[in-house]
Amino acid sequence: VARHAHGLLEADVVVAVPAAGSRADAVPMLDVLASAGVPDWFDAGESGGRERGVAQWSIDHGRPAGLGTQRLPSSSGRYVPLIGSNGRLGVLGLRPASLRIKQNGGEAFDAPSLQLIEALASQAASAMERVLLSESQQAATIEAERERMRSALLSSVSHDLRTPLASITGAASALEQAASASCEPTTDARDIVGIDPGTRASLLRTIVEESSRLNDIIANLVFATRLESGAITLNRDWTTVEEIVGVGLARHRDELADRPFRMYLPDELPMIRVDNAMLPQVLHNLVENALRYTPAGTRLSITAWTTDEQIVVKVADEGPGLADHESAKVFQRFYRGRASKASAGSPAPSSSGTGMGLGLTICEGIIAAHGGRIWAEPNVPRGVAFLFSLPVDRPQPCVPRENDQAMAADAVVEGGLA
Numbered sequence: 001v002a003r004h005a006h007g008l009l010e011a012d013v014v015v016a017v018p019a020a021g022s023r024a025d026a027v028p029m030l031d032v033l034a035s036a037g038v039p040d041w042f043d044a045g046e047s048g049g050r051e052r053g054v055a056q057w058s059i060d061h062g063r064p065a066g067l068g069t070q071r072l073p074s075s076s077g078r079y080v081p082l083i084g085s086n087g088r089l090g091v092l093g094l095r096p097a098s099l100r101i102k103q104n105g106g107e108a109f110d111a112p113s114l115q116l117i118e119a120l121a122s123q124a125a126s127a128m129e130r131v132l133l134s135e136s137q138q139a140a141t142i143e144a145e146r147e148r149m150r151s152a153l154l155s156s157v158s159h160d161l162r163t164p165l166a167s168i169t170g171a172a173s174a175l176e177q178a179a180s181a182s183c184e185p186t187t188d189a190r191d192i193v194g195i196d197p198g199t200r201a202s203l204l205r206t207i208v209e210e211s212s213r214l215n216d217i218i219a220n221l222v223f224a225t226r227l228e229s230g231a232i233t234l235n236r237d238w239t240t241v242e243e244i245v246g247v248g249l250a251r252h253r254d255e256l257a258d259r260p261f262r263m264y265l266p267d268e269l270p271m272i273r274v275d276n277a278m279l280p281q282v283l284h285n286l287v288e289n290a291l292r293y294t295p296a297g298t299r300l301s302i303t304a305w306t307t308d309e310q311i312v313v314k315v316a317d318e319g320p321g322l323a324d325h326e327s328a329k330v331f332q333r334f335y336r337g338r339a340s341k342a343s344a345g346s347p348a349p350s351s352s353g354t355g356m357g358l359g360l361t362i363c364e365g366i367i368a369a370h371g372g373r374i375w376a377e378p379n380v381p382r383g384v385a386f387l388f389s390l391p392v393d394r395p396q397p398c399v400p401r402e403n404d405q406a407m408a409a410d411a412v413v414e415g416g417l418a
Helices: 001-007 047-061 098-103 111-160 162-182 197-229 241-257 280-292 338-342 359-369
Strands: 011-018 030-036 078-084 085-095 235-237 261-265 272-275 300-307 308-317 375-378 382-393 410-412
Touching: 001 011, 001 030, 001 085, 001 111, 011 047, 011 338, 030 047, 030 338, 047 078, 078 111, 085 111, 098 280, 162 197, 197 359, 241 261, 241 272, 241 280, 241 308, 280 300, 280 359, 280 382, 359 375, 359 382
Parallel strands: 261 300
Antiparallel strands: 011 030, 011 085, 078 085, 235 272, 261 410, 300 308, 308 382, 375 382
16 A cells, blocks of 8 residues: 555555554554655654654544645645544555645645545555454454363363372372271281282382373373474484384383284485484374274384385374374364274273373474474275374485494384384
8 A cells, every 4th residue: 555655646655553552641652554755754853743643633533634634734744544344443644745746736635646545545444454354353263272272171181180190099098098007006907908919019000100191191281282382492313213213112012012013114214313302202102092092912013114305104003093084183182083982981992091182293293393294094904004204314424334234134023022
C-alpha cells in the first residue's frame, strides 16, 4: 500500500496502527508498519508529535484529517482512517510534494487522487482485517490444540504414573510390614506376613523395575517438552551405526534373550556424525515399542544399509502391525495404536505395559534434529517396520582398523542378543 501510494500520488506515505498497550490518556502511540518516500517525515523535528496527534485523531473519530481537510488542516500530511467491519484498524498518512500542491492550485490532492486514496485505504483495511482474522483463527487453533494436549497429558500422566507407583507402594508396604513384624518379640514374622526369601527378592526386583519405568516416563515427558520448545542442542561426534545400535539395545538384553532376534549391520557402513547420547534413544524406543506391542516369542530384527548418501536403519517385528490409517498417526504425541487399545483390558505383551504415546514422537524429533526422517511401513510377511534415514557427512574420517579379523565379517546375530 505504501509503495503503490507513493508511486501513484507522488507523496511520502506511512501506514500506522495503534501501538499495543497504548492508553487514551497518554501521548498518542502509533506503530508505523510501512513507509515510502522520505522515511522520517512522520516523526521529523517538532512536527513529529503533531503529525502523530493528527493521525491519532483520524483513528479515534474515523474521519480524514490534516492537510486539505477542515480538521487540523495545518498538518503536513493528510490522514485517512483504515476502517474494517469490526472497527478502526489504523491510518494511511500521505504528505504530497510541494510541487504537486502548486500544480493543483494550492490543493493537496485533486478529486481523482482523493478517490484513489479512499480506494487504497479501503483495500488496505480489508487486507489488514483478513490478516487479523487469520491470526485470530490460528491463535484459536493453537489454543484448542494446547487444551487437547493438556487433557491428553493429564490423562496419560494420571494413568501411566499411577501404575508403577502402585506397584512400588505395594511392594514397599509388604516389605515394611515384614520388617515391622520381625521386630515384634512375641510374634513370628513368617506367621503374619509369610514373606520367604524368594518373595522378598521378587518384591525388591519389582521396586527397582517399576522405579526405572517411572524414571523413563518422566524422562520422556521432559524430553518431549524440550522438543516442543525447540531447546534441543546436538553435540555431534563421529561414530558407527554398530555403536549406536549397541547402546540402544543395552537395556533390552534380558528381554531380547527370550526372543528370536536377528541383526544385520554390514561392515562397509560409513560413519555418521550424530549426538552419541541422543540417537541411541531412537533405537531404544523403537525396540521397546516392538517388545511392548508384540506377543512373547515374536521375531524382531534390525538391519541397516546405505543409499543415496544416506544410512537407513530398519527395526521390524512380526506382531499385529498397524492399520492403514495409523502409519502417520503413530508419530503424534500421546497417540496409541490399536495394539495399545486392544491390550488395555488384558495383560500387556511385556512387563512394561502400555506407554504414554511419546516414544515415537521423541524418535521423530531426534531424527528431524539430525536432518533425517522416520516412517512406518508394513513388514513382510506380517507386522510393522519402522525405518529412519540419516545423512552421511563427507569426507569420512580415517579410522584405522583395530582388529581386521573382528571386522572382516558382517555383524549378524541370530537367536538372541550377543
